[in-house]
Amino acid sequence: MSEPETETEVAPPSAAEVSGALEALLLLADEPTSELTLAEAVGAPEAVVLEALESLSAFYDETGRGFELRRVGGGWRYWTRVEHADVIAAHVVGGQTGRLSQAALETLAVIAYQQPVSRGRVAAIRGVNVDGVIRTLVARGLVEEAGHDAETGAAVFATTAAFLEKMGLGGLEDLPPLAPHLPEVAELEAELSALASPAPGPAPSGVPDADSDERTTA
Structure with a gap:
């Protein structure tokens, strides 16, 4: 009698395997995306997603890319680097209205x-x-x-x-x-x-000022 077949447990994807998918998702994001949301999208544990995100962030820093991956506002998002702010401001921000007063x-x-x-x-x-x-x-x-x-x-x-x-x-x-x-x-x-607070008014008539040099005599 043959042994019943057992289901083979599928190992979760590695950080390297989900990195490309995470990059694609974050490029489309218009607001910070949480690790939980990204993990659900790529079908990987949050710990694996966090490892991949941190690896991507370090890679962008090491290779001097014009953008960086940062965790802000409870999620992850791509940002242009601060050293390129002048170029970006001149190209995108310059002349725009609607800034805060x-x-x-x-x-x-x-x-x-x-x-x-x-x-x-x-x-x-x-x-x-x-x-x-x-x-x-x-x-x-x-x-x-x-x-x-x-x-x-x-x-x-x-x-x-x-x-x-x-x-x-x-x-x-x-x-x-x-x-x-x-x-x-x-x-x-x-x-x-x-x-x-209202400034103190003059002393009433007949009452000597506290700072006055005048003295009453008997």
């Missing part, structure tokens, strides 16, 4: 470093009304509501995954430190509060 950039920076932060706090730090600017940032997908302040109930805002993607950051921990010459936010707010 200086006010929007400043507001975005405050939210990025202070998030989650309320509209009122951002306005206090910048010293101007920021309602319209925040609406612009929300419309651009760079900022979103992230709950409400526990004390005031005001909506608070935080940056989005799209912000990390456009900045080329893997996470908020990758934000560069604030320039050392900039005042701390707490100090800046204290200065704004002091400026907003």
Whole structure:
């Protein structure tokens, strides 16, 4: 009597075997793609996909390609190298409209470093009304509501995954430190509060000023 045939277990593909398919998928991607999504697409374990992606990234660095493979915003995507920024800016970015205004950039920076932060706090730090600017940032997908302040109930805002993607950051921990010459936010707010406080008026008539040299006599 013959032995029953057993199914032969198929070994998962290796990192080298899926590298080409990963390159093809990432070339078509218009946003960072997670390891899980890529693993499902090529039929390989996430660990194998991660090994292949890291190998591709190292290969591009070693061979001096004009692009690099980076993990940002929770996924992987191709990026042009920073040393070619001037050429790219002149060819693609130059003359285009729709860039963020200086006010929007400043507001975005405050939210990025202070998030989650309320509209009122951002306005206090910048010293101007920021309602319209925040609406612009929300419309651009760079900022979103992230709950409400526990004390005031005001909506608070935080940056989005799209912000990390456009900045080329893997996470908020990758934000560069604030320039050392900039005042701390707490100090800046204290200065704004002091400026907003009413100046002391003149002493009432008949009451000697505390700094006056005048003395009363019996």
